[in-house]
Amino acid sequence: MNAKVKIEQLTSLRDHINELSDLLVQVVDDGASIGFLPPVKRSEAIDYWDGALNPDVILFVAKLQGEIVGSVQLHVCSKQNGGHRAEIAKLMTHTGYRRNGVGRSLMLEAEKRAKQEGRTLLVLDTREGDPSNSLYTSLGYIQAGKIPDYAKSANGEYHPTIFYYKNKIK
Template structure:
């Protein structure tokens, strides 16, 4: 199955639809990524329109993974940071459609985000996750757990979940 990664510097209508589908699928699959059920494709589109605006302003880097020519995963780097943190970026919204899981997309997206962060002059990345599966991916990738905040967020169907913070110093 051919997999390709690329950075989007703008988001066209087709990509917006695919990104919305990935986000919609992840939320409906139980991912705690800021949204609650019920969650519509219109809400997912609105989120990605906002991301696209941040990409256009250079505040965010958006990487997508395509499988057989179809967008199935994504990750963002929040590049715009306060004046005292120009060396840092936040890794955000690492999402892989449930139909494309177990293909290694998460590891590929993570490696590409790290490569891109280095190219942008970043030396420190941080992220948070409520997913034990994602925690294993980050740990395998050399990320360092920094602590857990109990009851930090709600799961999409309701109920509190803990969030673990990770960081990675880039060489």
């Protein structure tokens, strides 16, 4: 990647909902397992993003030359017994920019923010066999377990998901 990716936190989606919706449609249609099945209608993506931000969700985007090429969410737990933990959710990288550090940069920014928020435990899940498994283990996430038949694919098959955690965030 020639240019440096810039990570930003978004507190409003008004000016970004179209780009984020295009990103969601593109990654799901390419096979990403992030809660949607292809083909995703653009209206579904817009509806999703329209309700995505709330006080417990911190959204980061990766921009390259002003264009959104990735995103990740940090869901901070608001339960009394969970003030030390957060969940990483919906890591997305545009297919044209994968394997160039976009996902890693987003994850590192989410971890940095988690630490600032006093979160020492991060959890996430991803479909078994997806490339994201390698990213998470390379960042020090530990496999906690696997649930069979967790996510359905477009062809009707069911796939296991792997749950990961990272404790004592540095």
